[in-house]
Amino acid sequence: MTERIWKIGTRGSLLAMTQTRMVQELLAEIGVRSEAVILHTRGDQLKDKPLWKFGGKAVFVTEFEEKILSGEIDMAVHSAKDMPAKTPEGLVIGACLPRENPADVLVVRRGNDFFGGGGKEKRGEKKADPASGPRIGTSSLRREMQLREQFGLENVSPLRGNVPTRLEKLRTGQYDGVILAAAGLARLELDHEPDLVYHSMDAARYLPAAGQGIIAVECRKGGATEALLRHLNDRRTEVELAAERGFMYGIAAGCHEPVAAHAVLGEDGTLRMRVMKYGNGRCRYFSGEAPESRCALLAEELAGQVLAALRPAEEEEDHRTGSRRKDG
Known part of the structure; x- marks a missing residue:
């Protein structure tokens, strides 16, 4: 048989x-x-x-x-x-x-880490002109609304494509940051790229899907x-x-x-x-x-x-x- x-x-x-x-x-x-x-x-x-x-x-x-x-x-x-x-x-x-890991991760280019440093201006202080802030890529309304409310990041634009494609769009300057799932980055072994900085969101606060x-x-x-x-x-x-x-x-x-x-x-x-x-x-x-x-x-x-x-x-x-x- x-x-x-x-x-x-x-x-x-x-x-x-x-x-x-x-x-x-x-x-x-x-x-x-x-x-x-x-x-x-x-x-x-x-x-x-x-x-x-x-x-x-x-x-x-x-x-x-x-x-x-x-x-x-x-x-x-x-x-x-x-x-x-x-x-x-x-x-x-x-x-x-x-x-x-169920958390989301904000990935930014090394040398353009607007999210690090601990100061309010670094953590996304709201600006009078949202378009002047860092451009964040995500097509998830869940991610977008929590970004706006918790970090004051208002300049959010749609982002599609697989994980490597999204990271390439970040690297080429189309976005200043992209939101991705920690699990996908880890499974693809793309969670320690030397030219990128990874900010893991607290899953108890910035809730995942x-x-x-x-x-x-x-x-x-x-x-x-x-x-x-x-x-x-x-x-x-x-x-x-x-x-x-x-x-x-x-x-x-x-x-x-x-x-x-x-x-x-x-x-x-x-x-x-x-x-x-x-x-x-x-x-x-x-x-x-x-x-x-x-x-x-x-x-x-x-x-x-x-x-x-x-x-x-x-x-x-x-x-x-x-x-x-x-x-x-």
Whole structure:
């Protein structure tokens, strides 16, 4: 009998291939052969627009899910932060690899470190003319709103492309700084470039995206593939991801919204979670903790707090908008 070779769907970027090789190596350790099947998603092809303008992060995931359901591939490797909050019927996250550092990093050119030094003028003091400040590259509204509020960095411009491309745009002066995920930089071994300076954001304050730093492997629910992937699963990471995705689902967060969630499962079995949603002109933060057995309930409670806090402002805005329409 011919030995089965499991097909793993992946994007073709250097980071995606690196993450897929990590999964393949873990499978090889338990005697399983696999091959990578590269798919070019709509998100990979439309590189000149921010993601939220043509479907959000789901554009990196949906086509893989269709291939799994059709049987063309057995599983797909995702950056968990790119996944929608709800997995489609018939599919499941079969494995989460141990979480890498979930923080964001502001990368600047050595010799142009406007963010270092400790002084307010170095840490992004607000200026009367935002365009006169350092130009920061990111297409994430979550990152942008926290940059503006916490550091007064107002000159933010869209940035697309893979990690090496973004760093090259920084080096050539198109940007004065770029915001990237620490996990991606580390996996590509691009976190110690001698001509660059790296400022790691405190993940407890400058909150990451839900699932940031996590490699998730998606497959059909039930059956041989899910059973196989459970051998690779890291339980702590699984719990943290479930809580963060549960919060996102609870607030019905769209892919383009400035929303963040960061959960940490402690050695004592307590899950501590902090979330953020931008609304009414500022970032609103909420936090809570619960034993592991109540993680889903904690996510639900935090979602309820966010919705309750923002609803009055949103309803007032809807009322004002409606009044203007009537007057017009």
